[in-house]
Amino acid sequence: MKAVIMAGGKGTRLGSLTIEMPKPMVKIATKPILEHQIDNLKQFGITDIILIVGYLGNVIEEYFKDGSKFGVHISYIYEKELLGTAGSLYYLRDKVDGDFILLFGDLMLNIDWNRFIKFHQDKNAVITLFAHPNSHPFDSDLIVSDSSDKVIRIDSKHNVRDYYYRNLVNAGLYIINSKILDIFDKPEKRDFEKNVLPIFMEQNKVYAYSSSEYVKDAGTLERLDMVTNDFLNGVVARKNLSHKQKCIFLDRDGTINKYVGFLRNINDFGLLPGVSEAIKLINRSDYICVVVTNQPVIARGEVSFEELQDIHNKMETLLGKDGAYLDAIYFCPHHPDKGFEGERVELKIKCDCRKPNIGMLNKAKEKFNIDYNESYMIGDSDLDVKTAKNANVKSILIDNDELIRNEKADYYASNLLEAVKQILNIKE
Numbered sequence: 001m002k003a004v005i006m007a008g009g010k011g012t013r014l015g016s017l018t019i020e021m022p023k024p025m026v027k028i029a030t031k032p033i034l035e036h037q038i039d040n041l042k043q044f045g046i047t048d049i050i051l052i053v054g055y056l057g058n059v060i061e062e063y064f065k066d067g068s069k070f071g072v073h074i075s076y077i078y079e080k081e082l083l084g085t086a087g088s089l090y091y092l093r094d095k096v097d098g099d100f101i102l103l104f105g106d107l108m109l110n111i112d113w114n115r116f117i118k119f120h121q122d123k124n125a126v127i128t129l130f131a132h133p134n135s136h137p138f139d140s141d142l143i144v145s146d147s148s149d150k151v152i153r154i155d156s157k158h159n160v161r162d163y164y165y166r167n168l169v170n171a172g173l174y175i176i177n178s179k180i181l182d183i184f185d186k187p188e189k190r191d192f193e194k195n196v197l198p199i200f201m202e203q204n205k206v207y208a209y210s211s212s213e214y215v216k217d218a219g220t221l222e223r224l225d226m227v228t229n230d231f232l233n234g235v236v237a238r239k240n241l242s243h244k245q246k247c248i249f250l251d252r253d254g255t256i257n258k259y260v261g262f263l264r265n266i267n268d269f270g271l272l273p274g275v276s277e278a279i280k281l282i283n284r285s286d287y288i289c290v291v292v293t294n295q296p297v298i299a300r301g302e303v304s305f306e307e308l309q310d311i312h313n314k315m316e317t318l319l320g321k322d323g324a325y326l327d328a329i330y331f332c333p334h335h336p337d338k339g340f341e342g343e344r345v346e347l348k349i350k351c352d353c354r355k356p357n358i359g360m361l362n363k364a365k366e367k368f369n370i371d372y373n374e375s376y377m378i379g380d381s382d383l384d385v386k387t388a389k390n391a392n393v394k395s396i397l398i399d400n401d402e403l404i405r406n407e408k409a410d411y412y413a414s415n416l417l418e419a420v421k422q423i424l425n426i427k428e
Contacts, residue, residue, distance in 0.1 A: 001117065002096050003046050006088070007105035008054025008079045022056040024105030025063065026224065028231050034060065034105055036231075040068055041101070044113040047072040050095060051105075052088050054079040069414035086192040090184040108227040111213040112241040119209045120175040123149065126205035127197065128175045131214060133167040133325035137316070140161055141193065143168045143208050144343055145268060151206040154193055164313035167320045168208065171188055171215040212288045212327045214239040238286055244371035248282050248423060249361060249388075251379030252293035255416055256315065259380065264302050266311050274417035275421065276322030281420050287375075288327040288368055292360040294383070298333035301342035305333070328367070330360035356386035361393075378419045382407040396422065 005304040007024040024034035031039075037051060037067075049072050053060050057078055067074030079088045085104075092100075099120065101113070111130070120128040129151065131143050142155040142165055155165060162400045163347040167222050172191070184197060190196065200206050214236045230236050237243075256275050260268050282289040297303040305309075312329055320327060332353040339344065353359030361377075364370060377388035385407035388395035397409035414418035418428075 001046055001099055001101060002048045002050060002052045003038060003101040004052065004089075004096070004106050005034065005103055006085070006093060007051045007060055007259065008057065008082070008088070017306070020363075021043055021059055022053070022105075022220065023058055025056075027217070028108055028135045028218065028224075028228050029061075032063070033108055034064075035070070036108060036110075037103065037105070038064075038067075038072055040110050041113065044102065046113060048076060048152065049074045050092070051075070052077045052079055052091070054082060059242070062305045068241045069093060082186070082189070084189045084191050085197050087184075087188055089181060089190075089196075090187045092178070093184065096178045096181075099175055099177050101174070102176050106217055107172055107215055107218045108231070108236065109173065109215040110236045110240045111211065111215065114333040115241055116209055116211070117175060120207070123207045125175075125207040126177045126180060126200045126203070128207045128209050129170045129209040131168050131210045132171055132212065132215065133210075133320075133327065134169045135280075135323045135325060136321040137165070137167040137325070140169045142166065145208045149207050149209070149210050150204060150321075151197070151201055153201065153306060164310060164317040166313050167316040167325050168210060168307075170208075172217070177229070181183055191269065211241065211330070212239065212245070213241055235245055235286065241344050241369045243369070245368050246287045246374040246376070247288045247364065247368065247370045247376075248289055248420070249375065249377040249393065250289065250291050250416070251377075251381070251384045252291055252315075254380035255378060255384075256291070262300075262302065263311070264297055264298050266307070266314055269314055271312050271315075271318050272415065274415055276324045278415075278417040278420040279319060279326070280322070281417075283325060283422055283426060286386060287327075287423070288362045288370075290368070291326055291329045292364070292377075292387075293329075293331050293356050295333055296330045296335035296354075298349035299335035299344050300340060301344050308333075314320055319401035328364060330363055332360060353385045358391040361387070361391045376423055378416060385409045 004403045025032040028036055051074055052078055061076055064074050077091045105384045140155050141157050144152045144155050145153055155314060198207060214225050218224045253263060257269050258272055279289055295308055334347050334349055334351040334354050338348040372391050375393040376396060377384055377393050378396045385395045385397055395409040396411040396413055399414050411422055
């Protein structure tokens with residue numbers, strides 16, 4: 001599979017750093033961002049690379065030449081005038097056939113391309129976006145996808161959001177089938193999100209691949225410093241899903257939000273004190289953050305799947321406003337007991353996902369390559385402790401005077417923030 005890297009940006013937000021060099025050549029530690037990208041592609045056998053260059057493109061070509069010094073083959077397309085984020089794809093029409101990778105040259109990344117490619121192929125997608133949550137969804141364009149990961153629409157950051165939303169952002173890298181090139185009949189300025197994605201979204205051929213891996217824009221001085229620190233501290237490499245990941249699994253009711261029994265009304269959902277701070281600490285650590293929650297209210301016929309999604313959107317919106325995010329949410333809609341008015345009979349089953357069973361954890365384990373031996377489960381009930389024991393993860397039980405405890409946890413805490421600080425060994 002070929003990779004196409006858009007490397008023509010001027011990088012005006014980087015000030016004096018880009019007066020004599022193009023943005024993709026700005027260094028992270030000892031290497032240009034572009035070289036870090038090429039190293040990551042090469043690691044997964046992607047060695048045929050096309051660079052679309054513009055501003056000071058000669059600097060890039062003088063550095064990489066034909067790519068042989070870096071173990072890859074590089075060819076160049078010179079963009080004579082700026083054609084936006086998609087216009088220069090016109091020049092690929094006779095250079096790619098089948099699926100290819102598209103990414104932008106100011107992204108610091110380290111991902112497992114094999115997983116990304118498999119997802120794209122399994123979905124038979126024309127375009128697959130690499131997506132992730134971020135710490136500022138309130139000012140980001142958001143991806144709206146269905147339960148099969150099909151992209152329905154893009155929620156523009158310019159919209160007035162008087163509604164709750166899922167924190168899922170387009171990271172700026174794609175796997176694309178060359179059939180999209182049929183829409184390019186001349187070189188003209190086009191925007192990928194505005195002018196290309198909608199065409200194929202209407203055909204139900206665009207999917208979102210969500211991942212916890214490291215993909216960050218290094219296009220400002222502040223972001224450049226942050227990315228450099230992450231690289232030097234090993235965070236960038238460790239987040240690659242080819243490596244085993246550490247996870248903190250979180251119960252929902254009584255751990256993230258106030259326990260009110262069966263939560264049926266979205267107005268009854270509110271974050272507990274310190275929860276956003278706790279989850280931000282997880283986000284900044286080597287751990288990923290996954291919610292696993294039993295929701296028998298669906299089987300009981302008291303809450304629909306759509307209403308539960310609204311509740312979870314509220315949770316993600318409130319966390320996002322505080323700069324925190326969840327890497328994934330898993331829920332069990334089942335309940336084994338039958339015979340109640342209004343119940344959904346098809347969901348009244350014994351399943352492997354209802355805690356203390358570990359089906360939800362196993363889904364996360366497969367998706368994120370989680371090492372249970374290095375992971376934790378934080379919750380406020382015996383079910384959570386039993387779940388942790390069944391999965392062989394360490395348990396932290398949050399004190400709740402309303403509940404009777406019969407299970408012995410590995411650790412105890414008065415709230416989520418205290419529990420997370422125990423795991424991360426943060427002293428007051």
